[in-house]
Amino acid sequence: QVQLVESGGGLVQTGGSLRLSCAASGSNFKISVMGWYRQAPGKQRELVATITPGGGTNYADSVKGRFTISRDNAKNTVALQMNSLKPEDAAVYFCNMGVWGNNYWGQGTQVTVSS
Numbered sequence: 001q002v003q004l005v006e007s008g009g010g011l012v013q014t015g016g017s018l019r020l021s022c023a024a025s026g027s028n029f030k031i032s033v034m035g036w037y038r039q040a041p042g043k044q045r046e047l048v049a050t051i052t053p054g055g056g057t058n059y060a061d062s063v064k065g066r067f068t069i070s071r072d073n074a075k076n077t078v079a080l081q082m083n084s085l086k087p088e089d090a091a092v093y094f095c096n097m098g099v100w101g102n103n104y105w106g107q108g109t110q111v112t113v114s115s
Helices: none
Strands: 004-007 010-013 018-024 033-039 046-051 057-059 067-072 077-082 091-099 102-105 109-114
Touching: 004 091, 018 033, 018 091, 018 109, 033 067, 033 077, 046 067, 046 077, 057 067
Parallel strands: 010 109
Antiparallel strands: 004 018, 018 077, 033 046, 033 091, 046 057, 067 077, 091 102, 091 109
16 A cells, blocks of 8 residues: 655745655555656646656756755655745645556645745
8 A cells, every 4th residue: 555645835935945755655665756746726737857766857847957856765755855936836746656557646735935
């Protein structure tokens, strides 16, 4: 049974920083592609960043240079460091695990950016 628990969301001013963290249960973390997605009100869920088991990363164009995804395979955690936040970054952020053809989601954490 896979459980993903996000933390670290909150309210921040434009230009500020937040660090999201996701703790994963189960034994497949080390072979999983981990990702962060976000969904703003009235919009579809979109990819923010992914990281492969070996550490290869991929970012949405809108966050390149501002966000950094990282993982700790010893602790079964994945983090998203978000810098220079903009109002358009406000959304619910979801942690995702992709393994063996399955996708698992966390419950989401709210990020609010005030202008």
